[in-house]
Amino acid sequence: MKYILFSLAVSFLMISCESEGELTKTEVGSTPVLSESVLQYSGVFTPTSGIDVTGKAGIYLDGEQYKVSLEGFSISRGPDLKVYLSTSPNPNEFINLGALGNGMSQTYVIPKGVDFNTYKYVLINCQQYNHLFAIA
Amino acid sequence: MKKYFIPLIFSTFFFQFLQAQGCSDAGICSIGTLQENPDKAAKNQIEVSTILGAGESDTQYFSPSVTYTRNFNERWDAAAKITSSFASGSFGQRGSIGDAYLLVNYKPANGKIFKWSYTAGAKIPFNRANLKINNHPLPLDYQSSLGTFDFLTAANLSYKKFDLNAALQIPVFNINANSYFAEYSGTADFPTTNLFERKPDMLFRTIYTITTKKITFKPNLLFIYHLGEDTYENIYGRRLSIAGSQGLTVNGNLISTYNLKAASIELSLATPFVVRDIRPDGLTRKYTVGISYKTRF
Numbered sequence: 001m002k003y004i005l006f007s008l009a010v011s012f013l014m015i016s017c018e019s020e021g022e023l024t025k026t027e028v029g030s031t032p033v034l035s036e037s038v039l040q041y042s043g044v045f046t047p048t049s050g051i052d053v054t055g056k057a058g059i060y061l062d063g064e065q066y067k068v069s070l071e072g073f074s075i076s077r078g079p080d081l082k083v084y085l086s087t088s089p090n091p092n093e094f095i096n097l098g099a100l101g102n103g104m105s106q107t108y109v110i111p112k113g114v115d116f117n118t119y120k121y122v123l124i125n126c127q128q129y130n131h132l133f134a135i136a
Numbered sequence: 137m138k139k140y141f142i143p144l145i146f147s148t149f150f151f152q153f154l155q156a157q158g159c160s161d162a163g164i165c166s167i168g169t170l171q172e173n174p175d176k177a178a179k180n181q182i183e184v185s186t187i188l189g190a191g192e193s194d195t196q197y198f199s200p201s202v203t204y205t206r207n208f209n210e211r212w213d214a215a216a217k218i219t220s221s222f223a224s225g226s227f228g229q230r231g232s233i234g235d236a237y238l239l240v241n242y243k244p245a246n247g248k249i250f251k252w253s254y255t256a257g258a259k260i261p262f263n264r265a266n267l268k269i270n271n272h273p274l275p276l277d278y279q280s281s282l283g284t285f286d287f288l289t290a291a292n293l294s295y296k297k298f299d300l301n302a303a304l305q306i307p308v309f310n311i312n313a314n315s316y317f318a319e320y321s322g323t324a325d326f327p328t329t330n331l332f333e334r335k336p337d338m339l340f341r342t343i344y345t346i347t348t349k350k351i352t353f354k355p356n357l358l359f360i361y362h363l364g365e366d367t368y369e370n371i372y373g374r375r376l377s378i379a380g381s382q383g384l385t386v387n388g389n390l391i392s393t394y395n396l397k398a399a400s401i402e403l404s405l406a407t408p409f410v411v412r413d414i415r416p417d418g419l420t421r422k423y424t425v426g427i428s429y430k431t432r433f
Binding site for chain 2: 015016017018019020021022023024025027028080082091093094095096097098099100101102111127128
């Protein structure tokens with residue numbers, strides 16, 4: 001009996017579950033870009049060694065809000081990919097815009113006051129292992 | 137009976153401290169018991185338990201665990217425990233296995249009045265505290281582990297019907313990869329914990345034991361002091377301290393144990409009286425209700 005109990009308990013501990021809630025229903029990067037938004041800057045993604053990437057990044061002015069939009073985008077899978085605005089093609093001085101989503105078209109809100117003459121690059125970086133995946 | 141009594145008590149008891157990492161506030165009160173071992177021949181004990189609790193905002197928890205304790209002789213015993221946690225709330229539901237605890241307990245030759253015991257061990261995480269839902273990073277309140285390898289040490293003193301315990305839990309190696317930013321989450325209920333780093337905890341507990349024929353009651357008070365402000369990395373990649381995350385937590389707990397022939401059933405009710413200003417580790421509970429079944433063989 002005790003062994004059965006123990007086995008059941010261990011089995012139960014191994015169970016992993018995940019289901020969406022109110023705050024996680026929307027896709028990551030699904031912030032809309034209005035049609036009247038104006039493209040300010042753009043660039044094409046280039047991969048780092050061993051990575052496949054396609055698509056481009058565009059900085060839009062949406063009213064008074066800047067947004068970065070990834071278009072026609074796909075990239076090799078990574079454990080914890082993030083979208084950065086960066087001062088250089090390396091993730092040294094950056095603004096973390098949050099987790100990368102799954103879609104081919106993704107948009108992220110940029111915090112107020114960013115100088116795009118300084119933050120000229122959009123990076124896709126694996127935060128967990130600090131491994132750079134792509135640069136635009 | 138005394139040959140096995142004290143070692144089993146302390147090995148089981150120390151798990152209450154261990155849960156400081158998992159349930160730094162009320163949760164610590166609802167795990168484990170000071171369980172006497174009435175079976176002289178019993179060298180092994182298995183405990184299956186679960187805790188129901190309410191956390192920050194609308195978060196609710198279901199936290200099962202299993203513990204195996206082996207008594208080697210009157211001086212030494214060891215234990216292994218595996219925890220898990222299932223959280224539900226506005227972010228959805230997320231559950232996974234949490235941490236493993238490995239412990240060794242030693243009881244030196246003691247006098248008849250004052251009885252000491254010492255415990256040391258480690259906590260090993262099964263994940264890096266970056267569980268997600270639909271690619272959305274989650275606050276630590278929804279993580280089953282904090283992603284730290286911890287060293288644990290404790291001393292216990294038994295005096296008549298009182299037990300006094302002091303313990304220290306030190307994160308030694310941090311693999312926390314949490315990536316939750318409050319500013320991108322849609323709620324202000326949980327602080328940013330991106331790449332969270334946690335400071336040690338110091339614990340003190342005092343227990344009074346009331347014994348009846350079949351049931352043992354153990355009302356107790358638990359004091360936990362978090363020895364420093366935890367830190368995180370903000371969206372600009374700069375590490376910042378979390379003001380208010382240092383400080384004292386005081387919990388009240390009542391453990392009631394119904395003793396069977398070679399087993400026991402335990403109910404634990406707990407709630408915090410004093411909490412830290414900011415509790416980014418997600419360990420705080422408004423209340424917990426724990427139930428466990430122990431069998432000896």
